[in-house]
Amino acid sequence: MKAVTNCNQSGCLAYSRTEISDVPLLSCSEAMEKLKSFREKVKGKQQFLAMYSSIFGGITTDPAAMVIPMDDHMVHRGHGVFDTTAIIDGYLYELDQHLDRFIRSASTAKINPPYDRGTIRGILIQTVSASKCRNGTLRYWLSAGPGDFDLSPSGCHKSCLYAITIQDLSPINFRGVKVVTSNVPIKPPQFATTKSVNYLPNVLSKMEAEELGAFVGIWLDSDGFVAEGPSMNVAFVTKEKELVMPLCDKILSGCTAKRVLTLAESLVREGKLCGIRMKNVSVEEGKNADEMMLLGSGIMVRSVVQWDEQIIGCGKEGPITQTLLNLVVEDMKSTLPAVGTPVPY
């Protein structure tokens, strides 16, 4: 390689021999060795126990092989969808409900799955089985697949299925959290209601919140009503003891939120709640609520004790919220044999 100096319009941006000759050329096996040592060196709070890839046509338990081709349109164009299912005591919790949403997301994103629903289901179960994970998370993706770097997926050879079994090593935290109103613009309804990998707005909203010492940002919709968190739903208990939740026409309809609405009916029967309603919720109404909560598969039911500068209720985890959390946890345990899919290990 020749040494070159190059002065151009952006100022003199010279590069020298040392600058351009210090990147090694690697064979495929050398590159894989580097990936292996990267995986060995760097340990996070999650362990990746098994991955299925339709490119490999198999499952691997070696994190170094948990890769996706760079030209997969999910990587460089965000042309992919995902869903997540909890693994609880060796069962996949409400797998079919998540699988239904997964297939719907793929349809919205115009991805024709590489296999039928039954085959995908079988592969997901086997991925968990191979991972030997009894408590953790299964995450799975459908992508337009590899082929080229164009915008159109017409050059993609075949759509792809990927799945990973993840064990989170950090314990779930149920303490009340602070939230802030998000300044990051919310996605248009068509995209907010699809679980695609286009989560940059969600990421930036989460980062903005963390910078302000908050847990997440709360999005408002185009009319200024409360919408959702970046990967979770929001609900309130009003001063009149009504459980209210924003309408799901512009936001993702969460599986946990749906379950909580059903379980909350017992609190109406017991007289602890006067009713349950899906409606437009104004910021003022939300901030003046007795209780505020976040709902999602990762967090279950989590109390919000402060929204921006406003203390919610008495500034502590609300009693209805705590009851709903307990109901959800109990429900998951008791309904596991009915709504869970047993994994054959």
Next chain:
Amino acid sequence: MKAVTNCNQSGCLAYSRTEISDVPLLSCSEAMEKLKSFREKVKGKQQFLAMYSSIFGGITTDPAAMVIPMDDHMVHRGHGVFDTTAIIDGYLYELDQHLDRFIRSASTAKINPPYDRGTIRGILIQTVSASKCRNGTLRYWLSAGPGDFDLSPSGCHKSCLYAITIQDLSPINFRGVKVVTSNVPIKPPQFATTKSVNYLPNVLSKMEAEELGAFVGIWLDSDGFVAEGPSMNVAFVTKEKELVMPLCDKILSGCTAKRVLTLAESLVREGKLCGIRMKNVSVEEGKNADEMMLLGSGIMVRSVVQWDEQIIGCGKEGPITQTLLNLVVEDMKSTLPAVGTPVPY
């Protein structure tokens, strides 16, 4: 593995031994062998000549190793940005202009690059050098990096740089095309002006157009004015021979579009154009224009001969558009030594 049948709420979704036991378990080297044979079997219209990955800390020319970790937040959250630079006769065309935008996109996406600008620049040049490619495309990405599957990038170990040298085997086509008004919602300005991998709206707009026999969809902004194509700018020559282009406050400011605006000044001096203006363009004004064109690094300058049902001008490639295309092609050749960065092969 045991055979299991499982009837649950979504109907009887049985899985049998054959269904769950036909996915092989693969070692890392077996998975890589599968990737290799996938690459050998499947050839597209693009060749991937070299890839740099900061995970490997090197460059590989083996397409089987052109992969990205599944847990990189660019893959599963779209937390990554990109840019593209043309490789022309062994020069990187306007590399620094693209590199500036790349660094700006990273900043908007809150990605702190793993290296300084000079080092990134050196790596990009060396990736092209290793590829031996003299005419093609260099595409590069900055990602939040791998770490976990959470929404927050706080668990990401380090941001990553990836770059690929691509050779497109299909010739550039300059024939006039049909466009349609896109029904896919445009991204909010903050995201439309950032070159992130969150391109699902762009992909769906392109697919919608292709289904209608058109080249691309044209997005309108929230006020109904002409905005942009899914990866290109739009411009018009009015009946009064003014070159008009939509304002760039809500859309991506394209490098090719900027260059065309500068080059078009010579046509004003020659009297072929009466002026050049950035302004809001209504659909009616656009459809009644004498000429309509698309501008982008991949397509250069391309005539639009029909928009929805409306024939543009006389339904043929417009003379000003053709002249601008010739000016751009000539400009690229003549300015290469000045604005191009020579690659030391």
